[in-house]
Amino acid sequence: MSQTTSPVSTDKLLQYLENQIREYPFGENPSALYEPISYIMSLGGKRIRPLLTLMAYSLYKSDVSAALTPALAVEVFHNFTLMHDDIMDDAPLRRGQATVHEKWNANTAILSGDVMLVKAYEMLLAAPSEKLPTIFRLFNQAATEVCEGQQHDMDFEKMDHVSEDAYIDMIRQKTAVLLGFALQLGAVLADASEEDGQKLYEFGVNVGIGFQLMDDLLDVYADQAKFGKQVGGDIISNKKTFLLIKAKELATGEQKQNLNNWIAKETFDKTEKVNAVTAIYNELGIDKLTAAQMHEYFEQGFAIYDSLSVPNNENYIQLLELVKNLVHREK
Amino acid sequence: MSQTTSPVSTDKLLQYLENQIREYPFGENPSALYEPISYIMSLGGKRIRPLLTLMAYSLYKSDVSAALTPALAVEVFHNFTLMHDDIMDDAPLRRGQATVHEKWNANTAILSGDVMLVKAYEMLLAAPSEKLPTIFRLFNQAATEVCEGQQHDMDFEKMDHVSEDAYIDMIRQKTAVLLGFALQLGAVLADASEEDGQKLYEFGVNVGIGFQLMDDLLDVYADQAKFGKQVGGDIISNKKTFLLIKAKELATGEQKQNLNNWIAKETFDKTEKVNAVTAIYNELGIDKLTAAQMHEYFEQGFAIYDSLSVPNNENYIQLLELVKNLVHREK
Numbered sequence: 001m002s003q004t005t006s007p008v009s010t011d012k013l014l015q016y017l018e019n020q021i022r023e024y025p026f027g028e029n030p031s032a033l034y035e036p037i038s039y040i041m042s043l044g045g046k047r048i049r050p051l052l053t054l055m056a057y058s059l060y061k062s063d064v065s066a067a068l069t070p071a072l073a074v075e076v077f078h079n080f081t082l083m084h085d086d087i088m089d090d091a092p093l094r095r096g097q098a099t100v101h102e103k104w105n106a107n108t109a110i111l112s113g114d115v116m117l118v119k120a121y122e123m124l125l126a127a128p129s130e131k132l133p134t135i136f137r138l139f140n141q142a143a144t145e146v147c148e149g150q151q152h153d154m155d156f157e158k159m160d161h162v163s164e165d166a167y168i169d170m171i172r173q174k175t176a177v178l179l180g181f182a183l184q185l186g187a188v189l190a191d192a193s194e195e196d197g198q199k200l201y202e203f204g205v206n207v208g209i210g211f212q213l214m215d216d217l218l219d220v221y222a223d224q225a226k227f228g229k230q231v232g233g234d235i236i237s238n239k240k241t242f243l244l245i246k247a248k249e250l251a252t253g254e255q256k257q258n259l260n261n262w263i264a265k266e267t268f269d270k271t272e273k274v275n276a277v278t279a280i281y282n283e284l285g286i287d288k289l290t291a292a293q294m295h296e297y298f299e300q301g302f303a304i305y306d307s308l309s310v311p312n313n314e315n316y317i318q319l320l321e322l323v324k325n326l327v328h329r330e331k
Numbered sequence: 332m333s334q335t336t337s338p339v340s341t342d343k344l345l346q347y348l349e350n351q352i353r354e355y356p357f358g359e360n361p362s363a364l365y366e367p368i369s370y371i372m373s374l375g376g377k378r379i380r381p382l383l384t385l386m387a388y389s390l391y392k393s394d395v396s397a398a399l400t401p402a403l404a405v406e407v408f409h410n411f412t413l414m415h416d417d418i419m420d421d422a423p424l425r426r427g428q429a430t431v432h433e434k435w436n437a438n439t440a441i442l443s444g445d446v447m448l449v450k451a452y453e454m455l456l457a458a459p460s461e462k463l464p465t466i467f468r469l470f471n472q473a474a475t476e477v478c479e480g481q482q483h484d485m486d487f488e489k490m491d492h493v494s495e496d497a498y499i500d501m502i503r504q505k506t507a508v509l510l511g512f513a514l515q516l517g518a519v520l521a522d523a524s525e526e527d528g529q530k531l532y533e534f535g536v537n538v539g540i541g542f543q544l545m546d547d548l549l550d551v552y553a554d555q556a557k558f559g560k561q562v563g564g565d566i567i568s569n570k571k572t573f574l575l576i577k578a579k580e581l582a583t584g585e586q587k588q589n590l591n592n593w594i595a596k597e598t599f600d601k602t603e604k605v606n607a608v609t610a611i612y613n614e615l616g617i618d619k620l621t622a623a624q625m626h627e628y629f630e631q632g633f634a635i636y637d638s639l640s641v642p643n644n645e646n647y648i649q650l651l652e653l654v655k656n657l658v659h660r661e662k
Contacts, residue, residue, distance in 0.1 A: 027475070033482040084445060088438040107419040107485060110441060114415060115478040117448055122471045129464045133456065136463070140453045144358070147446040151364040154438060 006062045007314035010322055013054050013064065017047050020068055021075065026119055036100045036112040037119070040079050043095045048326070049074040049182040055319040056186025056200050059310045067189045070135070073123035074182045077139075080116035081146055083109050088154065096228075117143075127189060134188055142181035149174025162240050164249065168209060176208025192310075199304050206301030207323055213294035214327070216241040220278055221287055232274030238263050242293065243286050247277075250284050298327055337393045338645035341653055344385050344395065348378050351399055352406070357450055367431045367443040368450070371410050374426045379657065380405040380513040386650040387517025387531050390641045398520045401466070404454035405513045408470075411447035412477055414440050419485065427559075448474075458520060465519055473512035480505025493571050495580065499540060507539025523641075530635050537632030538654055544625035545658070547572040551609055552618055563605030569594050573624065574617050578608075581615050629658055 021041050027034045053071035054064045085091075086099040087109050093099060101109035120139075127135050152170040156162045180201040187197035218227065219234040220243060234241050251259050259280050262273055281287060302320070310316055352372050358365045384402035385395045416422075417430040418440050424430060432440035451470075458466050483501040487493045511532040518528035549558065550565040551574060565572050582590050590611050593604055612618060633651070641647055 027479075030479060030482045030486055032486060033479060084441055087441060106437075108482075110415055110418060111478055111482055111485075114444075114448065115475060117445065118471055118474045118478065121452060121467065122475075125464065125467055125471070130460075132463050132467070133460045136452065136456055136467075140449055140456070143449045144446060144453075147442055147449065148358075148361060148364060151361045151439075151442055154442075155361055155363060 005058055005060065005313065005315055008055070008058045008064060008318065010051065010055070010318060013051060014047060016064075016068070017050050017054075017072065017075075020072055021047075024069075024072065024123075027115070032104070032108055033112055033115060036083070036104055036108055037116055039103070040083055040094070040100055041076070043097055045095065046326075047075060049078055049178060051322065052179060052182040052204065052319075053186040053189075055315065055322060056183045056192075057190045058186075058315040059308070059313075059319065060187070060190035060192045060196075067186060069123045069126035070185060070189060071182075073120045073126075073139075074178065074185065076116055076123060077120040077143065078178060080113050080120060081150070083113040083116065085150060088150070131188055135185065138181055138184060138188070142177045145173040145177045149177075156240050159240075161248075162245055164242070164245055167240065167242060167245050171212040172205060172209055175212050176205045179208040179211075180204030196308050196310070199308055203301045203305045206297045206304065207327070210294045210297035210301065211326065213242055213290055213297065216243055217287065217290050217294065220274075220281065232270070232278070235274050235277045236270050242290055243281055246289055247281055247284055247286050250286075251280065255280055255283065336389055336391065336644065336646055339386070339389045339395060339649065341382065341386070341649060344382055345378060347395075347399070348381050348385075348403065348406075351403055352378075355400075355403065355454075358446070363435070363439055364443055364446055367414070367435055367439055368447055370434070371414055371425070371431055372407070374428055376426060377657075378406060380409055380509060382653065383510060383513040383535065383650075384517040384520075386646065386653060387514045387523075388521045389517075389646040390639070390644075390650065391518070391521035391523045391527075398517060400454045400457035401516060401520060402513075404451045404457075404470075405509065405516065407447055407454060408451040408474065409509060411444050411451065412481070414444040414447065416481060419481070462519055466516065469512055469515060469519070473508045476504040476508045480508075487571050490571075492579075493576055495573070495576055498571065498573060498576050502543040503536060503540055506543050507536045510539040510542075511535030527639050527641070530639055534632045534636045537628045537635065538658070541625050541628035541632065542657065544573055544621055544628065547574055548618065548621050548625065551605075551612065563601070563609070566605050566608045567601050573621055574612055577620055578612055578615055578617050581617075582611065586611055586614065 026037045026041075050071035053074055054067055057064055057067040057071075082094060083100050086094055087101045087106050091099050092102050097103075099109070100112065104112075121136075124135055124139060125132070149170050149172070152166070153174055156167070156170065181204070183200035183204040184197045187200045192200075216234065219229075219241065220232060222231050224231045230236075233239075234244070238244070247259060248256075259277065262268070262277055265273070301323075305320065308316075357368045357372075381402035384405060385398055388395055388398040388402075413425060414431050417425055418432045418437050422430050423433050428434075430440070431443065435443075452467075455466055455470060456463070480501050480503070483497070484505055487498070487501065512535070514531035514535040515528045518531045523531075547565065550560075550572065551563060553562050555562045561567075564570075565575070569575070578590060579587075590608065593599070593608055596604070632654075636651065639647075
């Protein structure tokens with residue numbers, strides 16, 4: 001597996017991906033079925049998943065074009081989950097634009113999402129025939145876990161107590177396994193060893209959990225000037241993030257009473273609640289605890305990455321840089 | 332393709348299918364995701380699609396067990412479409428029982444349906460590796476058309492005029508292609524010639540269109556004592572069936588005025604409307620026209636079936652009998 005590969009540029013790969021997303025023939029008729037697909041795919045995003053597939057592929061082989069359509073399948077699948085999750089969460093906005101069920105209606109979002117899932121499978125079919133059993137098996141596993149994670153997330157909303165382990169497992173399923181799959185897909189397509197494929201999967205899952213913990217942390221501790229949404233949104237909605245779960249576990253006496261009171265309040269001043277709960281988090285050191293947990297997942301992921309049997313070439317470093325840049329998003 | 336196969340019994344195949352449906356490990360945790368799957372799969376139905384797969388397989392090969400899990404994939408896919416269609420149609424009942432979105436809620440029906448679609452692909456993976464590219468390509472095509480047909484059906488509700496051709500094409504996509512796929516899947520799994528596979532598909536599509544025309548006809552002309560739902564339901568809701576489309580096309584003068592008046596009425600006595608519109612249908616000979624159209628599709632299908640390169644053996648006759656029994660459902 002130590003063949004030399006040509007260095008790739010993430011910017012060029014991104015451009016390549018964007019072009020292909022615009023040009024892929026999802027379908028045209030009926031337009032009510034296909035317009036929402038073009039719409040959600042055009043809303044942008046970092047395209048991190050297909051980029052990970054192509055970058056993982058480039059660790060072993062140079063002709064990334066061979067991995068392009070399967071890589072896009074992961075992005076299409078991801079956007080399918082967003083389209084359906086937005087219905088379930090009754091979300092009005094996605095990347096600052098109206099969600100599909102708002103712009104059209106829930107039925108359209110259900111059905112366009114369904115056909116997107118079929119299209120994701122169609123795009124995976126662009127992989128070489130002999131790899132299809134492996135790719136479909138891995139993809140089915142990941143897709144199933146993403147659905148399971150979303151259901152656990154919805155179940156948690158109605159539960160009083162959620163354990164730290166159950167939370168980590170939920171975010172692993174809901175967001176991390178798809179990053180793992182994206183990387184492993186690149187490895188499978190590039191004929192990497194099964195061991196390297198598995199390691200790339202584990203790398204993706206670990207950093208994926210880290211990313212979600214970072215999201216939880218940023219929601220409370222981000223700089224409002226740089227943050228895309230309202231800081232403290234999770235606190236306002238009592239969202240059971242890692243921070244709240246940890247705080248409920250550690251708070252005692254008056255602090256616990258205070259935290260429970262804020263959670264139970266039905267009418268409150270938003271800023272006052274955010275400040276009060278953040279103060280409790282600070283007293284309990286929740287920010288440091290979460291950051292430590294997050295770094296543990298990142299370090300675990302990087303250690304696995306470090307053990308790959310690939311040459312320490314430019315692409316190896318670039319993939320690492322890509323992930324590290326995501327880790328060091330502005331707080 | 333003229334090897335001898337052992338005769339199969341449809342009753343035994345049905346029993347076999349029911350056992351496997353009960354025993355298939357769809358998943359358990361989270362229960363809110365998997366219970367609706369067991370629920371909808373247990374509501375019964377004729378299991379006509381997987382039965383067609385096994386019967387088509389039995390035309391060429393005897394070991395139907397090799398086709399069992401892929402056959403069930405078609406049934407799981409069909410039930411996924413029912414689960415999502417029921418949300419879109421706001422249907423309270425399915426086979427006399429509460430629909431999933433009524434028994435649980437719409438979010439559960441969306442997400443359980445999603446995972447069912449993934450499970451259908453998982454079950455197709457039980458087919459031999461070398462057949463997967465063909466099977467997935469055919470299945471993706473059928474699944475896409477089913478979604479397109481459902482969208483056309485919803486679009487038609489909001490349109491004043493729907494042409495006969497557009498209607499036939501909608502029912503072809505929404506219901507007929509899956510019957511065609513079920514049959515072709517059996518052929519592919521049994522190593523039948525590509526030509527026979529294609530013919531079985533066309534056979535299924537033609538009789539599938541015939542079945543839907545029969546449903547349209549029965550909705551108006553069935554014997555209420557034997558019919559599972561209210562006779563005239565389509566008339567009451569102004570559903571754009573073949574009968575209404577044809578009547579709007581053929582009615583002139585006072586008849587046309589009369590038909591349009593009944594369609595436009597917002598408050599009316601249901602029995603009166605059903606009787607009045609049925610009378611217009613009778614005057615225009617819509618019943619005979621629809622029956623003739625239906626028989627044309629059936630005959631076309633049977634002629635294609637007749638041209639298969641299989642021995643005229645017991646299984647050949649049994650598959651024909653199975654379909655003919657569906658054709659001669661009580662009016």
